Amino acid sequence: KNEVEQSPQNLTAQEGEFITINCSYSVGISALHWLQQHPGGGIVSLFMLSSGKKKHGRLIATINIQEKHSSLHITASHPRDSAVYICAVRSGYGNKLVFGAGTILRVKS
Amino acid sequence: GAVVSQHPSRVICKSGTSVKIECRSLDFQATTMFWYRQFPKQSLMLMATSNEGSKATYEQGVEKDKFLINHASLTLSTLTVTSAHPEDSSFYICSAPSGLQGDTQYFGPGTRLTVL
Numbered sequence: 001k002n003e004v005e006q007s008p009q010n011l012t013a014q015e016g017e018f019i020t021i022n023c024s025y026s027v028g029i030s031a032l033h034w035l036q037q038h039p040g041g042g043i044v045s046l047f048m049l050s051s052g053k054k055k056h057g058r059l060i061a062t063i064n065i066q067e068k069h070s071s072l073h074i075t076a077s078h079p080r081d082s083a084v085y086i087c088a089v090r091s092g093y094g095n096k097l098v099f100g101a102g103t104i105l106r107v108k109s
Numbered sequence: 110g111a112v113v114s115q116h117p118s119r120v121i122c123k124s125g126t127s128v129k130i131e132c133r134s135l136d137f138q139a140t141t142m143f144w145y146r147q148f149p150k151q152s153l154m155l156m157a158t159s160n161e162g163s164k165a166t167y168e169q170g171v172e173k174d175k176f177l178i179n180h181a182s183l184t185l186s187t188l189t190v191t192s193a194h195p196e197d198s199s200f201y202i203c204s205a206p207s208g209l210q211g212d213t214q215y216f217g218p219g220t221r222l223t224v225l
Contacts, residue, residue: 041200041218043153096155099152099155
């Protein structure tokens with residue numbers, strides 16, 4: 001079993017839909033990152049969470065430390081949100097990240 | 110915001126040659142940088158942690174003599190793929206932590222390596 005599990009693996013949505021991507025982890029962590037990777041390969045860090053909830057524009061990320069679970073929500077989805085969304089956790093010393101397999105999101109117009 | 114650059118963005122080389130990839134933090138200092146490899150349709154896999162002024166730390170299964178890492182300054186780490194083979198063809202990405210306790214990770218744009 002991977003230390004970081006994401007679901008779903010693939011997600012297709014219609015423009016305007018509310019989207020949720022889930023991440024579960026099995027190790028103790030000091031922080032959890034949500035990353036976005038576009039088809040060209042570049043990676044953007046969306047959020048870093050250690051507790052609670054963060055919001056940036058149409059994106060919301062939550063984390064439940066006790067349940068070892070995090071969710072990324074996209075409200076009013078748009079085709080430009082189409083990308084791979086990756087959950088990564090930082091555990092222990094040294095800022096090393098362990099990555100989930102990613103969720104491929106496609107938003108259709 | 111902080112930026113990490115990589116050079117080159119794309120490289121094609123012949124089997125048996127060596128390729129050097131640079132990772133630079135443009136407006137912050139990074140005593141640590143991370144090198145990842147990503148095969149098609151797979152997630153990132155950490156190869157090694159580059160430490161300024163000391164030896165890199167390699168993940169299990171990564172050959173340190175094949176993937177040479179040098180972190181010569183607080184803003185530059187290099188990854189050299191030596192005696193490249195077609196199976197080394199991949200997307201190589203670096204990242205550098207910044208902020209308090211290295212909370213934020215900034216990723217480079219990646220280098221697409223194709224070995225013929």
